[in-house]
Amino acid sequence: MRASNEQPSPESGDDAVVEFGRTAGGGGAGSMQKEWPNPAKGSFDDVAWEPGVAKPDPILVANGVVRQFGGLRAVDVEHLEVQRGAITALIGPNGAGKTTFFNLLTNFDTPDQGTVVFDGEPASGVKSYLLAERGMVRTFQLTKVLAKMSVLDNMMLAAQEQRGESMWRGLIGGWNGQETDVRAKALEILDQFNMTHMQDEFAGALSGGQRKLLEMARSMMANPRLIMLDEPMAGVNPALTQSLLGHVKRLRSEGITVVFVEHDMDVVADISDWVVVMAEGEIIAEGPPASIGANVAVQEAYLGSGAAALSEELHEVVEHPDHFHDATATDLGGEHR
DSSP states (O other): OOOOOOOOOOOOTSEEEEEEESSSTOOSOOOOOEEEETTTTTTTTTSSTTTTTOOSEEEEEEEEEEETTTTTTEEEEEEEETTSSSSEEEEEEESSSSHHHHHHTSSSSSSSEEEETTTTEEEEOOOOOOOHTTTEEOOSSOOOOOOOHHHHHHHHHHHHSOOOOOOHHHHHHHHHHHHHHHHHHHHHHHHHHTTTTGGSSGGGGGGGHHHHHHHHHHGGGGGGSSEEESSSSOOOHHHHHHHHHHHHHHHTTTTTTEEEEEEOOHHHHHHHHHEEEEEETTEEEOOOHHHTTTTHHHHTTTTTTTHHHHHHHHHHHHOHHHHHHHHHHOOHHHHHH
């Protein structure tokens, strides 16, 4: 249960409204409002606001995860549980160890000690592409699209369990049949992300924000249960930020768990169900967005990099969420820039 001195949680994760040019999976142009239901609502009602707290239904659990570089202990996470079906933000000052921790969770780096469990099965030591096949997919702070391939080819390449081409399969038509299915799925997802008109463009010709959108769309080709986004809004203009936020909320409405690293407190307060704060490699706080700015440990961690500003900004967004939504509402019927 919550401590008696903690404040009520804001409803920043409730069915927020974003303007979309089309509904997910559907066609048609024109601006329309779409409300994405939040299946995670109420999941944290009885969860204490403290580091390492147990969750009702964790999909990802880290125990004693440590990573050292020489004499520097970059990550030292005693315990973390990620609630299934929720959007969890991972924040902290620069150098807090967030991306390193992401790399350890997804096995793009190896911890010196500790274990990670994904959906009830050990994930430690499992190759990252095998984790992707099991449903844990991540994106990167610097997008990894293949610049000299088309948007559609980038999508198709991300499909899981492709059998590949061979002379025998070519003779019996097995590859052609699979390629048709993969192409159809890629086009369906591009339509959901309003990127169908970009399918033949080289990925290298896209803007930074469009590449972020493409990478998020590519992740859906793996049929993920957990998507981990490393600073998905970094370098993205406000209009496209609203587009990305809407897609993240749509993923949650489909039952997909999202964990993301972010520095923008507006974004954190707008879409997060739960916030985890790191500093100097450790988790120093957990709780709903409204609780974080007032947390003494968090304020101390941000001293010298805007502790007071962090608290004031979070409070402003929580108290006046409509200001954030109205400022840059997006019509996805137009072209992404």
